[in-house]
Amino acid sequence: MSPTSVTSSESAVTVSGLTRAYGPRVVIDRLDLRIGRGEFVALLGESGCGKTTLLRALAGLDPIQGGHIDAPGRPAVVFQEHRLLPWDTLWQNVSLGLPGADPRKRAAAALVEVGLGDRLDDWPRNLSGGQAQRVALARALVQEPRLLLLDEPFAALDALTRIRMHVLVKELVARHQPGVLLVTHDVDEAIALADRILVMRNGVIASEHRADTHGGPAASRDQLLRELGVATNLQVA
Numbered sequence: 001m002s003p004t005s006v007t008s009s010e011s012a013v014t015v016s017g018l019t020r021a022y023g024p025r026v027v028i029d030r031l032d033l034r035i036g037r038g039e040f041v042a043l044l045g046e047s048g049c050g051k052t053t054l055l056r057a058l059a060g061l062d063p064i065q066g067g068h069i070d071a072p073g074r075p076a077v078v079f080q081e082h083r084l085l086p087w088d089t090l091w092q093n094v095s096l097g098l099p100g101a102d103p104r105k106r107a108a109a110a111l112v113e114v115g116l117g118d119r120l121d122d123w124p125r126n127l128s129g130g131q132a133q134r135v136a137l138a139r140a141l142v143q144e145p146r147l148l149l150l151d152e153p154f155a156a157l158d159a160l161t162r163i164r165m166h167v168l169v170k171e172l173v174a175r176h177q178p179g180v181l182l183v184t185h186d187v188d189e190a191i192a193l194a195d196r197i198l199v200m201r202n203g204v205i206a207s208e209h210r211a212d213t214h215g216g217p218a219a220s221r222d223q224l225l226r227e228l229g230v231a232t233n234l235q236v237a
């Protein structure tokens with residue numbers, strides 16, 4: 001993978017008036033959103049509010065019932081489960097569907113970037129959960145997507161592995177400059193990673209918080225928990 005030079009004003013995705021319904025039930029209601037190249041956006045919201053529905057619509061995996069999604073190129077998606085093919089080696093998994101010459105070489109470079117450059121010919125079954133998610137990240141980024149969609153990719157990992165993955169994904173996004181939408185339940189993860197945190201409620205973006213220009217966090221933990229309807233004054237007797 002080669003680093004890409006982009007301008008921050010370049011759009012990774014622009015969404016206007018997006019509506020997504022399951023039968024009569026409207027889950028996303030005329031939602032507007034723009035994510036720039038290199039921008040890391042986290043999406044929080046209580047369970048069932050429509051986060052994954054939005055991500056799947058942006059990925060082009062589901063039909064939409066109204067509005068418009070402008071996402072040049074094909075978005076790459078990393079899910080909570082790695083979705084690697086067990087009958088393919090790691091480099092084959094990473095290069096799957098990759099157009100152009102020398103797929104093994106490009107897959108190798110991607111695996112080096114995620115710290116698995118010595119495991120090209122190994123099999124998914126021999127990987128830990130964290131290693132498998134590294135391969136999933138390599139498989140996404142080798143496509144050099146303008147938009148990277150992350151659906152709770154670290155949720156099943158232990159706390160230390162999750163922190164290592166945060167450091168890695170931050171580095172990779174800084175180098176490759178996709179726009180990122182991270183769906184997460186983890187308020188601390190959103191604070192650690194995001195330039196902008198969105199809180200979704202009733203099918204729209206109810207509030208948004210931007211990190212300050214000095215890299216300060218987009219919002220405090222208490223503030224986000226309050227917005228998510230979680231009491232923060234819990235006292236242990």
Ligand SMILES: Nc1ncnc2c1ncn2[C@@H]1O[C@H](COP(=O)(O)OP(=O)(O)OP(=O)(O)O)[C@@H](O)[C@H]1O
Nearest residue numbers: 022027045046047048049050051052053054183185
């Ligand atoms: N295929 C489907 N058919 C009908 N309803 C669906 C379908 N998928 C999701 N829903 C409903 O749409 C709503 C939003 O679901 P979604 O999975 O997007 O929420 P979420 O915010 O990602 O939840 P969680 O945080 O628990 O993963 C929920 O009420 C869910 O029951």
